[in-house]
Amino acid sequence: MSRVVTLKINGQDVSGREDETILQVARENGIDIPVLCYLEGLSAVGACRLCLVEVTGVSRLLPSCVTRVSEGMEVNTESERLQRYRRMIVELLFSEGNHICSVCVSNGHCELQNMAIKLRLDHIGMPYRFPVRQVDASHARYGLDPNRCILCTRCVRVCDEIEGAHTWDIMGRGINSQLISDMHTPWGESETCTSCGKCVQVCPTGALFVKGKSVAEMTKRPDFLPYLAMMRNRKNGS
Amino acid sequence: MSKKKIATIWMDGCSGCHMSFLDLDHRLLDLADLIEIVHSPIVDHKEFPPDVDVTLVEGAVSSDEDYEKIVKVRARTKILVAMGDCAVSANVPAMRNRFTPKALQEAVYLAPNMARPQLPHEAVPTLLPRVRPVHEVVKVDVFVPGCPPSNDTLFYVLSELIHGRMPDLSNKTRFGA
Amino acid sequence: MNLEDLHTIAQQHHEADSKLEHILYVCTGTACQSSRSEDVLKAIQAELKARGLEKKCAARPGGCQGLCARGPLANLDHGKRIYQHLTPEDASAVVDSFESEPPERIQLDKQLPFFTRQVRVATQGGGLIDPTDLESYIAAGGYTALLDSLMHKTPAEVLQEVVKSGLRGRGGGGYPTGLKWSTVAKAVQTPKYVIVNGDEGDPGAFMDRAVMEDYPFRVLEGMTLAAYAVGASQGYIYVRAEYPLAVKRLQNAIKQAQKQNLLGSNIGGTPFSFNVEIRLGAGAFVCGEETALIASIEGGRGVPRPRPPYPAESGLWGKPTLINNVETIANVVAIVQRGGDWFASIGTEKSKGTKVFALSGRINNTGLIEVPMGITLREVIFEIGGGIPSGKKFKAVQTGGPSGGCIPEQYLDMPVDYESLTRVGSIMGSGGMIVMDETSCMVDVAKYFMEFSMAESCGKCVPCRVGTAQMYDLLCKISEGRATLDDLALLESLCDMVKHTSLCGLGQSAPNPVISTLRFFRDEYLAHILDKRCPAGVCQMKPEVMEVHS
Numbered sequence: 001m002s003r004v005v006t007l008k009i010n011g012q013d014v015s016g017r018e019d020e021t022i023l024q025v026a027r028e029n030g031i032d033i034p035v036l037c038y039l040e041g042l043s044a045v046g047a048c049r050l051c052l053v054e055v056t057g058v059s060r061l062l063p064s065c066v067t068r069v070s071e072g073m074e075v076n077t078e079s080e081r082l083q084r085y086r087r088m089i090v091e092l093l094f095s096e097g098n099h100i101c102s103v104c105v106s107n108g109h110c111e112l113q114n115m116a117i118k119l120r121l122d123h124i125g126m127p128y129r130f131p132v133r134q135v136d137a138s139h140a141r142y143g144l145d146p147n148r149c150i151l152c153t154r155c156v157r158v159c160d161e162i163e164g165a166h167t168w169d170i171m172g173r174g175i176n177s178q179l180i181s182d183m184h185t186p187w188g189e190s191e192t193c194t195s196c197g198k199c200v201q202v203c204p205t206g207a208l209f210v211k212g213k214s215v216a217e218m219t220k221r222p223d224f225l226p227y228l229a230m231m232r233n234r235k236n237g238s
Numbered sequence: 239m240s241k242k243k244i245a246t247i248w249m250d251g252c253s254g255c256h257m258s259f260l261d262l263d264h265r266l267l268d269l270a271d272l273i274e275i276v277h278s279p280i281v282d283h284k285e286f287p288p289d290v291d292v293t294l295v296e297g298a299v300s301s302d303e304d305y306e307k308i309v310k311v312r313a314r315t316k317i318l319v320a321m322g323d324c325a326v327s328a329n330v331p332a333m334r335n336r337f338t339p340k341a342l343q344e345a346v347y348l349a350p351n352m353a354r355p356q357l358p359h360e361a362v363p364t365l366l367p368r369v370r371p372v373h374e375v376v377k378v379d380v381f382v383p384g385c386p387p388s389n390d391t392l393f394y395v396l397s398e399l400i401h402g403r404m405p406d407l408s409n410k411t412r413f414g415a
Numbered sequence: 416m417n418l419e420d421l422h423t424i425a426q427q428h429h430e431a432d433s434k435l436e437h438i439l440y441v442c443t444g445t446a447c448q449s450s451r452s453e454d455v456l457k458a459i460q461a462e463l464k465a466r467g468l469e470k471k472c473a474a475r476p477g478g479c480q481g482l483c484a485r486g487p488l489a490n491l492d493h494g495k496r497i498y499q500h501l502t503p504e505d506a507s508a509v510v511d512s513f514e515s516e517p518p519e520r521i522q523l524d525k526q527l528p529f530f531t532r533q534v535r536v537a538t539q540g541g542g543l544i545d546p547t548d549l550e551s552y553i554a555a556g557g558y559t560a561l562l563d564s565l566m567h568k569t570p571a572e573v574l575q576e577v578v579k580s581g582l583r584g585r586g587g588g589g590y591p592t593g594l595k596w597s598t599v600a601k602a603v604q605t606p607k608y609v610i611v612n613g614d615e616g617d618p619g620a621f622m623d624r625a626v627m628e629d630y631p632f633r634v635l636e637g638m639t640l641a642a643y644a645v646g647a648s649q650g651y652i653y654v655r656a657e658y659p660l661a662v663k664r665l666q667n668a669i670k671q672a673q674k675q676n677l678l679g680s681n682i683g684g685t686p687f688s689f690n691v692e693i694r695l696g697a698g699a700f701v702c703g704e705e706t707a708l709i710a711s712i713e714g715g716r717g718v719p720r721p722r723p724p725y726p727a728e729s730g731l732w733g734k735p736t737l738i739n740n741v742e743t744i745a746n747v748v749a750i751v752q753r754g755g756d757w758f759a760s761i762g763t764e765k766s767k768g769t770k771v772f773a774l775s776g777r778i779n780n781t782g783l784i785e786v787p788m789g790i791t792l793r794e795v796i797f798e799i800g801g802g803i804p805s806g807k808k809f810k811a812v813q814t815g816g817p818s819g820g821c822i823p824e825q826y827l828d829m830p831v832d833y834e835s836l837t838r839v840g841s842i843m844g845s846g847g848m849i850v851m852d853e854t855s856c857m858v859d860v861a862k863y864f865m866e867f868s869m870a871e872s873c874g875k876c877v878p879c880r881v882g883t884a885q886m887y888d889l890l891c892k893i894s895e896g897r898a899t900l901d902d903l904a905l906l907e908s909l910c911d912m913v914k915h916t917s918l919c920g921l922g923q924s925a926p927n928p929v930i931s932t933l934r935f936f937r938d939e940y941l942a943h944i945l946d947k948r949c950p951a952g953v954c955q956m957k958p959e960v961m962e963v964h965s
Contacts, residue, residue, distance in 0.1 A: 002325055007806070008489075028651050029557055033378060036459035037481070044718070045721075045875070046721035046876075047875050047876045047877070047918065048876070049876055049877055049878055049916045049917070050875055052916055060915075061916060063721055063918075066721045069720075080632070084912075085915065085916050087915065088878075088909070088912045089878060089912075092543070092878065092881035092882060092885065093877060093879055093881065093921050094327075095881065095885065096880075096881045096884075098332070098333070098335075099327075100322050100327075100329055100330060100332070100333065100413025100414075101318075101323070101385070101412075101413040102329055102385030103330060103415040103507060104414065107414040108414070113412065113413055113414060114411070116413060117408075117412050120379035121406045122326070122382075122408075123320065123326050123327070123371070123373055123378070123381040123383070124327060124371075125905065126881075126885050126905070127374060127885065127888060128327075128332070128370075128371065128374070129326060129884065129885075129888075130332060130335040130368060131257060132336040150877075151874065151880070155550065169876065170309075171875065173699070173701075173870070173871070173872060173873055174869055174870060174871065174873065174874045174880055174883065174884070175869060175872070175877075175880055175881065175883070177873075177874030177880065177885040181950065187698050215387070
């Protein structure tokens with residue numbers, strides 16, 4: 001059994017179990033911490049760095065999605081510095097790919113776009129890199145447009161951890177990293193893909209989409225995950 | 239109060255932002271007492287005048303002509319407004335950035351189904367290797383994302399600027415709106 | 416094999432050696448091998464045989480003598496004479512000179528500060544141990560520390576010596592080794608693992624390579640001691656595949672140690688068992704980061720994960736894992752042998768012992784040195800390193816590789832220790848020292864390291880993946896005279912952001928070369944930006960305002 005601890009988030013007294021993360025406790029208390037790679041029901045990887053928070057007495061910024069709460073902890077999620085870093089991270093993401101919201105299937109339903117709105121970005125201060133990336137439309141029902149991919153690896157994790165297929169993974173290093181299916185073969189030829197579509201539903205942008213959807217028509221339903229996670233836990237008897 | 243000198247220019251974009259501007263309809267008449275449109279694709283002035291108060295820029299910087307134009311406009315404008323996603327982010331015009339200008343022109347002008355395939359050598363500006371948003375070329379004072387920004391948004395932006403205020407657009411528009 | 420056997424072997428070895436009139440060790444490290452030192456050794460052995468001297472004189476493969484720039488090197492009669500620039504054709508001259516003076520050309524002054532100023536702990540033996548021969552290592556006192564500990568000391572006592580020594584991690588961070596060990600020792604979960612990190616990847620660094628190539632048995636003994644102290648049963652040496660000789664030597668050492676029961680089950684007849692395997696890295700710099708290294712050993716993509724949990728608590732396959740750098744582990748043997756107090760008597764207040772450095776760049780004596788902590792940079796560069804070639808003026812020394820910084824002339828008299836280097840915006844790092852003279856452009860240097868970090872970023876976290884690419888582009892813009900002061904401001908804010916938001920050490924330290932060159936050489940950046948000019952004449956200006964005609 002985990003102990004219950006009390007802590008302060010943005011000056012507000014809150015309590016949580018000590019096996020909970022700062023992000024979980026914040027959400028339980030209606031405190032919003034921005035995330036892009038985190039998704040409830042999947043393992044946390046701490047990759048997008050948007051959920052970094054300040055903890056009094058710790059010089060480093062800590063990713064709230066993987067940092068556990070502790071007794072007496074004082075957390076700040078909204079400092080001017082954190083806001084500035086978050087804006088820069090989102091600007092970096094926009095500059096990295098080819099995010100053309102106006103013609104995107106996820107326009108209006110995109111977590112990256114929403115993040116830009118939330119952080120009050122009216123333009124991208126980083127030079128656009130305009131990478132050359134090929135669309136994979138080989139799958140019968142779904143499409144992959146890597147121009148819109150932010151490499152959050154939600155699809156990789158949901159395919160591996162929930163569906164158990166591990167069709168997706170990341171290839172290459174650094175700025176040349178890319179999402180691939182199987183051994184970098186067309187998605188439509190995949191022998192592991194079960195066409196379950198979970199990857200599409202958890203994708204925060206329009207990178208993975210259902211074919212036939214036009215501009216702004218692609219809405220995602222990632223809310224099935226906590227349910228699946230619950231069922232899995234029940235099955236494992238925990 | 240003297241009338242504010244307003245200009246608009248059109249670079250690499252679909253003219254949708256100007257259509258949205260025209261959609262101000264009767265509100266243009268309301269503004270008429272306050273502003274004078276000194277240069278725009280929708281009025282007939284050949285040379286961009288000096289000492290413009292506000293210039294609304296539609297479109298990305300795509301050709302040598304765009305480049306020369308925006309540098310000149312910047313020098314002659316107090317407040318430069320990037321109007322719409324093409325100006326703000328290079329948007330759809332930037333989709334050609336994956337090709338070289340040469341490959342692009344050949345694909346367009348030398349397509350096999352054309353009656354007389356030939357590359358243009360007059361009256362068509364030279365394409366820059368890459369389409370860029372305006373702020374990567376000159377300083378931009380106000381960003382109005384949207385594809386296109388709504389007429390309400392544009393009206394709000396103009397009204398604020400005319401009255402010497404900086405518009406706060408955080409709840410009014412967004413990329414791709 | 417027990418302690419007595421060790422003494423017997425050592426004695427026999429010494430007796431056999433004492434019957435020889437001359438012993439010559441020819442360096443067979445990677446640097447000297449690349450200039451044919453193996454052929455030199457063979458030629459000298461053949462010459463000895465031809466002259467019927469093979470019973471009186473021995474020519475053996477040895478380890479690094481340090482002055483790689485003058486290789487192939489050889490050492491006669493434990494330092495009586497040092498040879499340089501040997502070729503196989505010199506074999507007869509070398510053998511002649513056993514009894515007389517050799518030609519000037521191949522003789523190296525053994526009184527050079529390069530040799531006299533060094534203090535060898537991690538590289539104890541000075542290359543005069545045959546790295547392929549366990550008995551040669553035993554003759555030099557090898558494995559007494561281990562067997563003595565296994566028989567007469569408790570794990571806690573071994574650990575205590577390391578704590579007392581004040582040894583800090585030599586891989587870069589400088590974390591107290593004793594503290595790391597005790598954390599793993601305290602962990603309750605089993606099995607526990609010991610990993611030796613030999614994934615040295617900084618440009619200009621080759622300390623660990625030399626230690627693994629020359630003293631593979633010391634690495635094994637050190638990690639076995641560590642395993643005993645923390646209660647681990649399995650060890651891994653993670654070596655990059657680009658170090659084939661180190662891999663070969665370690666493999667050979669493991670085989671020999673296993674055969675002599677110095678590795679494996681019931682080591683030295685004691686209840687303690689420990690096995691070691693080698694894991695090859697594919698040359699990704701980020702795999703030097705401990706969590707990425709662990710992911711790589713587990714067979715996954717070499718990407719780091721957030722800490723905590725630290726490997727000491729949850730490491731390889733989720734088990735408590737001790738990860739030490741090669742040089743750290745090599746120091747352990749001497750510490751256990753001669754006591755933590757002895758080690759702590761070398762060096763400075765907070766940085767104990769010695770440090771191995773790889774000198775490279777614009778310096779006369781390119782090579783490998785081991786010096787006490789607290790020595791000044793001036794002594795390292797101008798005395799041991801022999802100064803700057805062709806009368807050029809010193810400009811800066813880069814320490815810590817892509818995670819470190821450039822230190823200008825005004826700090827040359829600063830002692831080399833963890834804190835001082837950090838204070839001037841650099842880090843100790845793993846020990847690469849790249850010397851730059853007036854012909855180096857600091858913008859170009861920063862650009863070089865940023866290109867490295869960009870290429871080596873694993874791509875997992877956004878600040879490092881995209882931030883390093885953006886910073887590299889901005890540095891290109893500056894170096895080509897296309898940048899504005901706004902670009903410089905953006906570069907500086909990116910440095911701040913990438914440093915404080917990246918997931919692992921690679922990203923967190925990637926901006927350091929820029930931050931430190933901006934701190935000390937801002938005028939050079941401004942010259943590129945405002946005057947469109949490279950003061951050192953390195954960067955080519957391409958000041959087109961817009962890429963109109965390309």
